[in-house]
Amino acid sequence: MAARSFESLIDLPDLTSEPLADFSRTVSGLGPDAEPEINLGAFRGLGYALVIESALVIIGSAGWMLWHILR
Numbered sequence: 001m002a003a004r005s006f007e008s009l010i011d012l013p014d015l016t017s018e019p020l021a022d023f024s025r026t027v028s029g030l031g032p033d034a035e036p037e038i039n040l041g042a043f044r045g046l047g048y049a050l051v052i053e054s055a056l057v058i059i060g061s062a063g064w065m066l067w068h069i070l071r
Helices: 041-070
Strands: none
Touching: none
């Protein structure tokens, strides 16, 4: 598979050339009050997915019951 490159108008810095010296910039760094920050992004996404799936199941079940009532 051939790789092709082109000039981009977006200037992205090369983050791999210099090491990350500021440890507060890590994913689970220190919060504003200098306490360790707990990253809950994955659990928040799971919660949103659960709410959306529950709403779809409720709407689908209501539609199924309405279909059987009208038949």
